[in-house]
Amino acid sequence: MKRENNSKLKIIPLGGLEQIGMNITAFEYEDSIIVVDCGLSFPEDDMLGIDLVIPDITYLKNNLDKVKGFFITHGHEDHIGAIPYVLREINVPIYATKLTIGIIDNKLREHNMLTKVKRKVVKYGQHINLGCFRVEFIKTNHSIQDAAALAIYSPAGTVVHTGDFKVDYTPVFGDAIDLQRFGEIGKKGVLALMCDSTNAERPGFTNSERTVGKTFDNIFAEHSNTRIIIATFASNVDRVQQIINSAYKFGRKVVVEGRSMVNIISTATELGYLQIPDHTLIDIEQLKDYPDEQTVLITTGSQGESMAALSRMAANLHKKVTIKPGDTIIFSSNPIPGNEKAVSNVINELFMKGAEVIFQDAHVSGHACREEIKLIYSLVKPKYAIPVHGEYKHLRAHATIAEELGFEKENIFVLSSGNVLELDENDARITGQVPVGSVLVDGLGVGDVGNIVLRDRQHLAEDGIIIVVMTLESGSGQVLAGPDIVSRGFVYVRGAESLMDEAKKVLDDAMEYCMDKNITDWGKIKTEIKDELGEFVWKKTKRRPMIMPIIMEV
Numbered sequence: 001m002k003r004e005n006n007s008k009l010k011i012i013p014l015g016g017l018e019q020i021g022m023n024i025t026a027f028e029y030e031d032s033i034i035v036v037d038c039g040l041s042f043p044e045d046d047m048l049g050i051d052l053v054i055p056d057i058t059y060l061k062n063n064l065d066k067v068k069g070f071f072i073t074h075g076h077e078d079h080i081g082a083i084p085y086v087l088r089e090i091n092v093p094i095y096a097t098k099l100t101i102g103i104i105d106n107k108l109r110e111h112n113m114l115t116k117v118k119r120k121v122v123k124y125g126q127h128i129n130l131g132c133f134r135v136e137f138i139k140t141n142h143s144i145q146d147a148a149a150l151a152i153y154s155p156a157g158t159v160v161h162t163g164d165f166k167v168d169y170t171p172v173f174g175d176a177i178d179l180q181r182f183g184e185i186g187k188k189g190v191l192a193l194m195c196d197s198t199n200a201e202r203p204g205f206t207n208s209e210r211t212v213g214k215t216f217d218n219i220f221a222e223h224s225n226t227r228i229i230i231a232t233f234a235s236n237v238d239r240v241q242q243i244i245n246s247a248y249k250f251g252r253k254v255v256v257e258g259r260s261m262v263n264i265i266s267t268a269t270e271l272g273y274l275q276i277p278d279h280t281l282i283d284i285e286q287l288k289d290y291p292d293e294q295t296v297l298i299t300t301g302s303q304g305e306s307m308a309a310l311s312r313m314a315a316n317l318h319k320k321v322t323i324k325p326g327d328t329i330i331f332s333s334n335p336i337p338g339n340e341k342a343v344s345n346v347i348n349e350l351f352m353k354g355a356e357v358i359f360q361d362a363h364v365s366g367h368a369c370r371e372e373i374k375l376i377y378s379l380v381k382p383k384y385a386i387p388v389h390g391e392y393k394h395l396r397a398h399a400t401i402a403e404e405l406g407f408e409k410e411n412i413f414v415l416s417s418g419n420v421l422e423l424d425e426n427d428a429r430i431t432g433q434v435p436v437g438s439v440l441v442d443g444l445g446v447g448d449v450g451n452i453v454l455r456d457r458q459h460l461a462e463d464g465i466i467i468v469v470m471t472l473e474s475g476s477g478q479v480l481a482g483p484d485i486v487s488r489g490f491v492y493v494r495g496a497e498s499l500m501d502e503a504k505k506v507l508d509d510a511m512e513y514c515m516d517k518n519i520t521d522w523g524k525i526k527t528e529i530k531d532e533l534g535e536f537v538w539k540k541t542k543r544r545p546m547i548m549p550i551i552m553e554v
Contacts, residue, residue: 008422009156009191011386014436015039015055017417018392020198020337021078022438024055024086025161025388029154032131033066036150036161037073040081043440044338049457052441054082059434060090068130072096073163074147075103076235084111085439085446093118095128097137099146099237102267124148124178138185139178141168143209143366144235145273149182156424157191160380164196164389166206166365167372172213172238173273182379192423193382197390197398198367205371207364212332213242215362220250223328226356227292228252229321231302231310232332234260236366237268239332240298244276247296253282257321258300258309284320297321302333304342314349325354332362337391370401377405384428385412386421456546463545464489466537468507468529474553478515483507483529483549490545499540506536522551 009029016023021041027034043050060067069092072080083094084107094104094117101121108114122128124139134153141147142164152159160182169176199206220228232239240261247254254276256265268274287295301310310329312318323329329350335343350357368376377385385407387398395414402412413421413428418436421428439446440454470482485503510532514525526549533547 007156008424009154009159011159011192011194011415011421011423012059012434013388013415013417013419014057014059014434015041015417016078016389017395017415020389020391022053022055022082023079023389024057024082025194026060027133027152027154027159028063028066029132029156031066032068032133033060033063034068034130034133034135034152035060035070036152037079037163038070038082038086039076039078040441041078041438046458047440047454050440050442050454052081053438054085054441054446056435056437056439057086057090059436060086064090066131067092068133069093069095069128071128071135071150072100072104073150073161074142074144075100076144076164079164080104080107083117084108084113085441087113087117091117093120095120095122095135097122097124097146097148099144099268099271099273100148102271103235103264106263106267122148125181138181139175140165141171141177141209141366142166143233143239145173145237145268151185157383158185158189159192159194160185160190160382161194161388162196162368162376164198164367165372165376166368167375168206168208168210170208170210172209172241179375179379182376186380186382190380190382191425192384192386192428193377193380194386194388195373195376195398196367197373197387197394199365199369200373200387200390200394200398200401202365202369203371204369206367206369209238209242209364212239212362212364213245216242216246216330217249219328219330219358219362220246220252223356224250225293226326226328227295227297227324228328228330229297229299229310229313229323230330230332230362231299232363233302234258234264234300236332237264237273240265240268241274243296243298243332244274244280248277248280252294252296253286253290254280255282255284255287255295255297256299257284257297261298261300261309287320292324292327301346302331302343303336303339304344304346306342311346314346314353323350323353323355327353327355329355329357330362331357331359334363334365373398373401374405377402383411383425384423387412387414459544459546460489463543464491465546465548466490466503466533468533468547468549469552470511470549471552471554479511480554483511487545490543491541502540503533503536506532525549525551 012026014024023037023039025036041053122137128135136151138149140149150161299309301308313321385402387395399412418433419430420432422431467486469484471480529549530547
């Protein structure tokens with residue numbers, strides 16, 4: 001490698017661009033790599049049977065000796081969800097704020113990895129030196145406590161990564177975002193700003209989280225004689241705090257339902273991020289001891305997830321809670337892109353059970369709108385703008401904001417996952433591509449289901465399967481039994497006897513042809529069966545089921 005190449009900083013997003021989720025970015029300078037975030041994404045509709053999707057970290061594995069550590073901006077699944085899978089292969093320390101580490105610890109405990117991975121709790125304003133890098137944590141606001149932006153100091157210059165953020169001057173817990181620090185770092189000169197784009201299409205400012213508390217108070221006052229059930233994100237500790245505040249004010253007991261909700265609330269309470277008045281929380285078993293108008297349920301399932309508590313209640317599958325006419329149900333969230341249908345299905349089911357459903361105004365976003373994005377740019381004054389965190393349309397909208405602020409087009413980089421951006425004071429350009437992609441997790445299998453298996457699942461789901469079974473005599477290759485046809489998910493056999501009889505005749509002819517030609521090679525026989533039967537079925541039904549010949553020898 002030539003000397004001058006070495007002295008540039010490389011920014012390599014390994015996931016998280018052009019999608020919401022799976023955030024992970026590598027920063028490389030000479031022989032040091034640090035990684036920011038390590039998230040998962042949830043499967044698309046066409047990923048049949050897949051539980052989660054994690055990033056492909058081939059690049060990090062190939063440069064294992066350079067990787068120094070992971071810096072995590074906050075405790076949401078799309079930023080920490082892949083940690084148990086990735087750190088099995090790249091065991092380096094993790095640096096994050098107190099609550100974030102608390103949530104990561106829960107994850108590692110579930111995977112029996114707590115003793116294997118080093119974790120370090122970082123305070124705001126603290127600097128961590130690793131290899132050629134120094135990283136500073138800066139206080140921001142988000143829909144989960146303890147979110148941080150990172151200032152990444154490298155010999156080539158400073159990069160500011162906002163993480164997911166909003167500007168909240170009146171947060172429910174703790175301090176407002178440290179705008180002063182952004183300004184101080186900006187004064188010293190910043191090479192690049194990597195800023196959250198999730199709400200880049202929305203004008204104005206995001207409302208303060210505290211406004212939701214007022215909404216809850218109003219809803220509680222108006223529905224004083226019904227049971228209230230509120231679905232929200234498990235991780236939004238401040239939202240849970242405000243629900244508990246309103247419940248306490250109106251003399252109601254609170255039940256927490258849903259595994260992820262229970263986990264995060266217990267972690268947040270232990271670490272002091274949630275203040276719950278004594279005797280407010282009750283166990284779900286105690287619900288029956290209180291009249292409806294004295295209870296509130298906080299539950300998971302605001303995204304219509306089929307296994308979450310609220311969806312199970314709506315479908316009458318929940319063991320402890322049945323939705324009754326007159327219940328008031330509040331969705332304290334917006335559907336994540338792609339979940340709209342599932343959410344509206346759950347809302348319809350709840351309405352059918354006679355419940356009142358409120359899904360307006362009981363939510364504010366955790367991400368910055370256009371004016372807040374402009375505010376951060378005006379404080380940080382970067383040379384290069386690199387929109388991150390969002391689908392392509394969000395990144396484009398963010399690029400437009402940067403242009404409005406006077407950035408030259410060649411100084412704005414809308415990257416794709418896998419791009420290698422090399423930059424220093426003099427110039428910045430995309431110089432290459434590293435392997436990236438999605439690794440699918442199905443049950444305990446990580447990466448063992450690939451595109452071919454998914455294609456087979458799709459094929460089986462669309463056209464079904466036909467299995468052809470026969471027995472051949474060893475040596476002579478004469479057909480002793482069969483060929484018999486078994487089908488699943490193709491046609492209902494009882495209503496299609498004539499089709500099956502014809503198919504059997506096609507098979508007999510195919511076998512006869514093989515005998516006449518003295519074809520005894522199993523592979524060739526199977527190909528012949530697949531071709532002949534496939535062609536026949538297509539002609540008759542215009543379907544292409546999967547055909548599996550099974551040959552036994554005696």
